[in-house]
Amino acid sequence: MKVGIEMGQVSSGPVSGGAPGTAAMLDLEELLATRLLVQGNSGSGKSHLLRRLLEQSASVVQQAVIDPEGDFVTLADRFGHVVVDAARSEGDLQRIAARVRQHRVSVVLSLEGLDAEAQMRCAAAFLGGLFDAERDYWYPMLVVVDEAQLFAPAAAGEVSDEARKVSLGAMTNLMCRGRKRGLAGIIATQRLAKLAKNVAAEASNFLMGRTFLDIDMARAADLLGMERRQAEMFRDLERGHFVALGPALSRRPVPIRIGPVETSARSGNFKLVPLPEQPAEDARDLIFKAGEDERAVRPAAPRRAPPPPPPSTNDLLAQLARTRAAAAPEPQAAEATEETRAERDAALDAVLREILEDPEAAFRTVAVLYQDFLVRCRIRRIGGEPLSLPAFRRRLAVARAGVDTATAEGTEWDRAVAFAADLAEDIQGVYLLLARAALEGAPCPPDGEIARACGSRSPGRARRLVAYMESRNIVVTRNDPRGLRIIALPDLGWETAPGDPNAFEEPAASSDSRDLFAVG
Template sequence: MTSIVLGQGRDGSDTCIDLPELLATRLLVQGNSGSGKSHLLRRLLEQTATLVQQIMIDPEGDFVTLAERYGHLVIDVEDQSEASLRAAGERVRAHRASVVLNLEQVEAEMQLRAAGAFLNGMFEAPRAHWYPALVVVDEAQLFAPVASGDTSDEARRLSLGAMTNLMCRGRKRGLAGVIATQRLAKLAKNVAAEASNFLMGRTFLDIDMARAADLLGMERRAAESFRDLARGQFMALGPALSRRPKLLTIGPVETASHNTGPVLVPLEPVVAEDLRDIILEPVHEFSPRPRRETRPPPPDLLAQLDAYGATREAEEPAATADLTEVDATQLWDMVSGVASEDGADYKPLATLYQDFQLRARIQGLSRNILDLGRFQRILATIRAGLDQERAESEDWQKAEAIAATLPEDVQGVFLLLARTALDSETCPDDDALARAYGTHSLGRARRQLAYLEEREVIVLQETPFGRRVAIVGLGWQTAS
């Protein structure tokens, strides 16, 4: 049994928390602002820093100081996209890194989206990376609210779904949720109900006291005792804490938050008249700029090129080239140019096709010289690593025929597997599969392998030395 001292009981004896039991049963902390929730979480994190991986969802930037003493990685989300945060969540589990997700610098909408994406990334990690991890969420009522507030429904659903997964399904994946909230009444019930350990601090509202008493199995008339708790005192109950409600005073901590509370500072005597000119100093109001004349927006670039081409054909009919036969190498080079652009792997297909159409018009070709389906197959073939000569071979035409029977979004993944199997190379890793699928989520890319196996176009084999794939009907196999 691995126990840590959380604080002292009523008689002064040490009160411990059983860490393995906590990882299996989760923890809920409630207390009004100023009751000592952050102090409790900091004590728990400090005492377990060397024993288990820690993930801290920090909406106020209170816990970034853990990095200075315990080496936690601080992730500031203001410069991160949802896709990068989802990928970071998967990698954190793979490398067993203790992390503080700092949400202090972003607004409420982005806080929900960032926390949801990061938690979903952790949840989608492969089974090989299901190491035990303590996931602490401060101000959990923000991320799992009972009702919608000022944020969009989409952001709320994303965050609430991630929190529900953490508390309801996280145990089998090694994720132990520790959630802290100011008010139980504002926290979604399906999230709070999954905790088996409780630490209830000072609270004053009748509805919160009654609900806390119910969770602890106390009589209703004893609920008013929560008003009398001092800062840092909590009633503890749960298999990792105590079999009966027990008063607990949280022990001291070694680190401190950058966000200190208000401190009384004596007022300096100042004559009111001396401040009048400063406080009532005139504000220079600038006159509004004259309204600009509205002009119709210019047509898009492709439309301008089409109009120019039509005018040119009308004026010089003899000089117009016959576009019925176009050099295949020219088309291949244009698609290769689109595929080589920065970030092209993750751009929508429609955006890439529009880029191709623009290149075609610049070279004097029709913008519809290549339909979308054929463009996508050429693009997938180029991404798979084939040149034009090999792409026209009989063997590769068979692979393209199989790809044509699949949904468009997975054709690129299949062609990448087919090319590596044709050349007897090792199976592409998760990053290569994600690029072929056009996603940053490694878990989502891995699921396409299972889908292709269900469609009976590949045979997947997991070996101690890695992954092997065979193409059904063609007899190609990747190397072990």
């Protein structure tokens, strides 16, 4: 069954498509399978467009609105939507979302009054409840997310990484996998550049409104299949005018003017009002003296700051190690001598070598290896302040380079370590590996060994890293007459012996490896 709703009228505009004055229809059946992206700067009419779509389809399909500002709660009086206040636990929101799908009730999730991180967590919990509903309740539903860049940001912001990940994961599930569960994602954003690309890329229908920044105009033109020189047209669009494209709207770009709506946002449109006329003395009294109605009112409680995010596992392990060292100090550790520091460094290096003996350790993240390292240090009761994560990264890069004790104690190797400290973290280990081979006169490491030094199994990644380092004049590569690779380090004045880049063999797994944090 084909069900169409009228979004407005086709208007005359800078793009050709459709006869001006005819109805601009949106196919709901097609929308359920292809999703919709709305983009426009503040004041371009995005909320008006969403309200028009929701009002026209309210009697046809179930709806859920993720409303960060509480603008859509007015749909409840006219169309029977149930307003869900998000000021409750995440578990409650998941259970409410499951019942919403079960009983096919249209709802508005009001996130008004919550800080940014709480909004992301609550929206993620609610979307997760809709997504994880039982198969018997997979009825068609429009899921409208206003200000989607808040819930699927393209880059990290002031919120914690955990909140961003769960919110972005929920939005990705909605747009990528929601179709098979009957969920049709409709997302609106002020700026395409601020919206995660993997979320925006899943939409097949687009309504692009007024925008001014070059990067947003260029992305809008690309999504609509228009030439770059036509992108300037988005600056000239009036409020409530959009360019539509997609299987549910039109097969080619069409300018449309959104029709009127029956409800309005609580905020409304702000109009200029003349300032009151009053003497300056009266104005000062109005500001600095409490009125009669204020004296009987209890002063408002100060707004509490949001609780800080929970500490990470790495922080907890480091805190436990510091607490143990402070509670039971070693009797002879009152004054750290050169001998005790050398013994401690040797013990730390021994722990690192034990971890790296496992061939799979090269492919585990630095965070997992750091947890393993802290636990092993506690088991061996290595005293002193635990290594910080940056210090662990530097020591790990040196350990992965495979330098022997005699070489590590030389002044030449200190030069290599000092130079590597100024490089990006993802190439420090590779640089030290090449430096060790050059210092020892060993053949140039093959691509597989270089890949292991950066935590990868891909020789292609090794080749890309070497090419990147060469583009930055960090290394210089050349081939000898036999086709073997030689890598020179100009800042150190060293170069490796010729080596075959394809001569790497994966080391056999050790039977007695004991990675405390290994998976599986």
